Amino acid sequence: MIYTCTLNPSVDYIIHVEDFQVNGLNRGTNTQYYPGGKGINVSRVLKRLDVENTALGFLGGFSGDFIKDQLHQAEIETNFIEVSGNTRINMKLKSSGETEINGPGPEITSNQLQQLYDQISSLKQGDFLVAAGSTPASVPATFYADVAKICERNGVKLIVDTSSQALKDVMNHKLFFVKPNHHELGELFDTTIDSLDDAIHYGKKLQQQGPEHVIVSMGGDGAIYISEQACYLAKAPKGTVKNTVGAGDSLVSGFLSAYVREQTVLSAFQYAVATGSATAFSNDLCTKEEVQQLFEQVKINPIE
Numbered sequence: 652m653i654y655t656c657t658l659n660p661s662v663d664y665i666i667h668v669e670d671f672q673v674n675g676l677n678r679g680t681n682t683q684y685y686p687g688g689k690g691i692n693v694s695r696v697l698k699r700l701d702v703e704n705t706a707l708g709f710l711g712g713f714s715g716d717f718i719k720d721q722l723h724q725a726e727i728e729t730n731f732i733e734v735s736g737n738t739r740i741n742m743k744l745k746s747s748g749e750t751e752i753n754g755p756g757p758e759i760t761s762n763q764l765q766q767l768y769d770q771i772s773s774l775k776q777g778d779f780l781v782a783a784g785s786t787p788a789s790v791p792a793t794f795y796a797d798v799a800k801i802c803e804r805n806g807v808k809l810i811v812d813t814s815s816q817a818l819k820d821v822m823n824h825k826l827f828f829v830k831p832n833h834h835e836l837g838e839l840f841d842t843t844i845d846s847l848d849d850a851i852h853y854g855k856k857l858q859q860q861g862p863e864h865v866i867v868s869m870g871g872d873g874a875i876y877i878s879e880q881a882c883y884l885a886k887a888p889k890g891t892v893k894n895t896v897g898a899g900d901s902l903v904s905g906f907l908s909a910y911v912r913e914q915t916v917l918s919a920f921q922y923a924v925a926t927g928s929a930t931a932f933s934n935d936l937c938t939k940e941e942v943q944q945l946f947e948q949v950k951i952n953p954i955e
């Protein structure tokens with residue numbers, strides 16, 4: 652079974668504003684609301700790719716109810732722990748560029764956190780857990796590293812998509828798959844990634860720390876795949892970018908869905924990049940048909 656875990660889900664409120672002015676009154680032309688948070692996005696895309704999964708994490712208040720309803724309408728299994736505050740609303744402002752304002756999220760008590768650890772401890776050998784997103788202030792920064800210890804003990808394959816110190820701390824543990832974007836990769840090594848060569852160099856260094864599969868995503872420039880055996884570069888297909896929010900989560904879902912189906916890394920990587928780009932080219936997260944239309948356009952080349 653595949654599980655996703657989102658500590659700090661969000662309602663993603665997308666608002667389109669022509670010619671946005673700071674310090675002025677701006678009027679939106681259209682708006683959308685989506686259930687969000689990185690693990691929840693992974694759950695939604697996996698389901699659209701016909702992969703059953705269960706979404707875990709914390710939800711609360713009217714915004715939490717919205718997310719639960721939306722996931723149930725999409726027939727995604729959930730087992731969220733209820734918290735007393737409102738799940739955050741993250742604003743994604745689309746004007747000439749994309750500006751994001753992510754809220755802090757509600758407080759998680761130590762009791763609620765323990766319930767989540769108990770759920771994760773009940774996962775079994777062969778299960779996959781995708782733990783993704785930022786850790787709210789009330790959750791210890793060691794959360795991902797603690798989860799990694801539990802997963803290692805129980806034979807659960809762990810995928811982590813987070814950033815900053817939480818990503819640094821988890822890298823000392825056994826991971827099945829990790830997907831930093833090039834900024835997050837730079838942060839890990841206290842540097843900036845300014846070229847493809849930098850991304851390959853530091854991506855390889857990251858893989859040597861132990862994760863079985865590493866994908867460094869680079870937005871419109873595609874992605875690099877690195878394992879002990881192989882290193883590949885995928886160019887992203889060309890298209891009209893509508894929304895890059897969730898493109899990285901979609902890449903994770905695409906890789907995992909193809910990997911559990913076929914267990915071949917090359918086509919899983921190709922499918923991953925097609926899934927990320929399919930989301931970048933659509934308003935919401937991508938559909939399976941959109942991924943299939945792009946799949947053949949993703950060209951993969953080995954890297955020495």
Ligand SMILES: Nc1ncnc2c1ncn2[C@@H]1O[C@H](COP(=O)(O)OP(=O)(O)OP(=O)(O)O)[C@@H](O)[C@H]1O
Pocket residue numbers: 831832833868869870871872873874887888889890892895896897898899900901902923924925926927928929931
């Ligand atoms: N402008 C783009 N054109 C084509 N494909 C894109 C574009 N932006 C993103 N993608 C696709 O999505 C994948 C992931 O994108 P990116 O590196 O931006 O992830 P991310 O920073 O983790 O995103 P997020 O945190 O918003 O989910 C890329 O590898 C690529 O396949």
Ligand SMILES: O=P(O)(O)OC[C@@]1(O)O[C@H](CO)[C@@H](O)[C@@H]1O
Pocket residue numbers: 659661663686687688689692741751753783784785786896897898899900
């Ligand atoms: O604040 P975090 O947890 O780092 O990121 C949250 C978020 O920006 O990530 C998703 C896209 O990847 C969005 O659905 C959501 O709003």
